[in-house]
Amino acid sequence: MSLQATTWQTVGPYFHIGLARLYQADVAGEDVRGQRIQVRCRVLDGDQLPIPDAVVEIWQANADGKYAHPDDSQVKPLEPGFRGYGRIPTDENGFLQFSTIKPGAVPGPDGKPQAPHLLVSLMMRGLLKRLVTRIYFPGEPLNATDPILQLVDPERRATLMLNPVPDQPGVFAWEIHMQGDNETVFFEI
Numbered sequence: 001m002s003l004q005a006t007t008w009q010t011v012g013p014y015f016h017i018g019l020a021r022l023y024q025a026d027v028a029g030e031d032v033r034g035q036r037i038q039v040r041c042r043v044l045d046g047d048q049l050p051i052p053d054a055v056v057e058i059w060q061a062n063a064d065g066k067y068a069h070p071d072d073s074q075v076k077p078l079e080p081g082f083r084g085y086g087r088i089p090t091d092e093n094g095f096l097q098f099s100t101i102k103p104g105a106v107p108g109p110d111g112k113p114q115a116p117h118l119l120v121s122l123m124m125r126g127l128l129k130r131l132v133t134r135i136y137f138p139g140e141p142l143n144a145t146d147p148i149l150q151l152v153d154p155e156r157r158a159t160l161m162l163n164p165v166p167d168q169p170g171v172f173a174w175e176i177h178m179q180g181d182n183e184t185v186f187f188e189i
Contacts, residue, residue, distance in 0.1 A: 025098045029082050035063075040171065045179065046177075061084065136149060136157075
């Protein structure tokens, strides 16, 4: 008997067992201030095939740029109903959808404001460690000076931008590409 792990002995997918009770597709919470948006996302592998068993976590600040976390010591309002967190599984076609509000700018490492963004974690079969990325809003003036976005090669920044869905105000599309020509930028944490 061999105790060496084989390629098929990876972590998961155990998401339904341990995480299903924590699924939450309304990231901001009901009746919180801010511009309501919907994000339609698809997770694709290196062959552009859908990944049916991924889980995406979203973290964000509220409309004033404050996180619902005790480590955020900013003197800014925080509504009691604001969650700032969501966890959404993909369906059999690699799709997921969540609703939230557009976040406000948060301070960066040097105290200068970061562009409004959503923090994203991705978990799926075959990954022993979650992947981390961000979603930015197109046309934001602060995108030009955001310290994290400026670390990304300008030709690859589009992988982090939401795309407005035509004729559907407040609805955006975004694809996560695990590999390939349009591979999403992931950050080391």
